[in-house]
Amino acid sequence: xxxxxxxxxxxxxxxxxxxxxxxxxxxxxxxxxxxxxxxxxxxxxxxxxxxxxxxxxxxxxxxxxxxxxxxxxxxxxxxxxxxxxxxxxxxxxxxxxxxxxxxxxxxxxxxxxxxxxxxxxxxxxxxxxxxxxxxxxxxxxxxxxxxxxxxxxxxxxxxxxxxxxxxxxxxxxxxxxxxxxxxxxxxxxxxxxxxxxxxxxxxxxxxxxxxxxxxxxxxxxxxxxxxxxxxxxxxxxxxxxxxxxxxxxxxxxxxxxxxxxxxxxxxxxxxxxxxxxxxxxxxxxxxxxxxxxx
Ligand code: MN
Numbered sequence: 154x155x156x157x158x159x160x161x162x163x164x165x166x167x168x169x170x171x172x173x174x175x176x177x178x179x180x181x182x183x184x185x186x187x188x189x190x191x192x193x194x195x196x197x198x199x200x201x202x203x204x205x206x207x208x209x210x211x212x213x214x215x216x217x218x219x220x221x222x223x224x225x226x227x228x229x230x231x232x233x234x235x236x237x238x239x240x241x242x243x244x245x246x247x248x249x250x251x252x253x254x255x256x257x258x259x260x261x262x263x264x265x266x267x268x269x270x271x272x273x274x275x276x277x278x279x280x281x282x283x284x285x286x287x288x289x290x291x292x293x294x295x296x297x298x299x300x301x302x303x304x305x306x307x308x309x310x311x312x313x314x315x316x317x318x319x320x321x322x323x324x325x326x327x328x329x330x331x332x333x334x335x336x337x338x339x340x341x342x343x344x345x346x347x348x349x350x351x352x353x354x355x356x357x358x359x360x361x362x363x364x365x366x367x368x369x370x371x372x373x374x375x376x377x378x379x380x381x382x383x384x385x386x387x388x389x390x391x392x393x394x395x396x397x398x399x400x401x402x403x404x405x406x407x408x409x410x411x412x413x414x415x416x417x418x419x420x421x422x423x424x425x426x427x428x429x430x431x432x433x434x435x436x437x438x439x440x441x442x443x444x445x446x447x
Contacts, residue, residue, distance in 0.1 A: 228261050353419075359404065368400075
């Protein structure tokens, strides 16, 4: 099942090129604040599953007639794994890997959706890169989750771009800007992916040119181990998002670019890149030290 948010915070099921509005069925209230209807739905999914499966067979309206929003706009946290593909570690000249360094966070306020542009901040000419990543959406609350139990805790998947200003400052400072975490176009539930999660191809294009071509079979810390590692530190909650890391091929985004991300079995979204006028800060005016090559 593909679960989407759309228009004024409505919830829908996407089927082919249509969307079926299930807002009332899942007891969601559009424009509620904070916008946690999808988190509630994920937390109580077993209660709604039967009704949703029946609704999925009904008549929808054209997907093109709605504005899709990021599926989980108010998660408890967005956990992200750095340098989780060897080829990306090599291109960055980095000697660390996710299996020795663990994870970081992106702020939930950085989340944006499939119809939203990536807004580049003012950053004194620093390079701003795209990172093509599979997002795992957490199903239920858990701590110290053993890797064998991972599928009970994986609700579904989405496409995620981990945007970043290159440099050596703390990751949250460089990766935390508004719109630096597009997630979408919807959540495809775990049962539609199954074991294929460990062999999912994801690609990213800039202006039609293929830049990144990933497969989750090349992850250093795989999805079960990511859930195990994150939950060893902190309680995971329904709707939490894990950014699983990026393969080689990261590169700059510039105003006017169109960035497309696609994962097999999940979907795709194409985002405009525009220049914004926020973000001016002296931290980005100092030069970046040269990166060692390995
Ligand atoms: Mn990343």
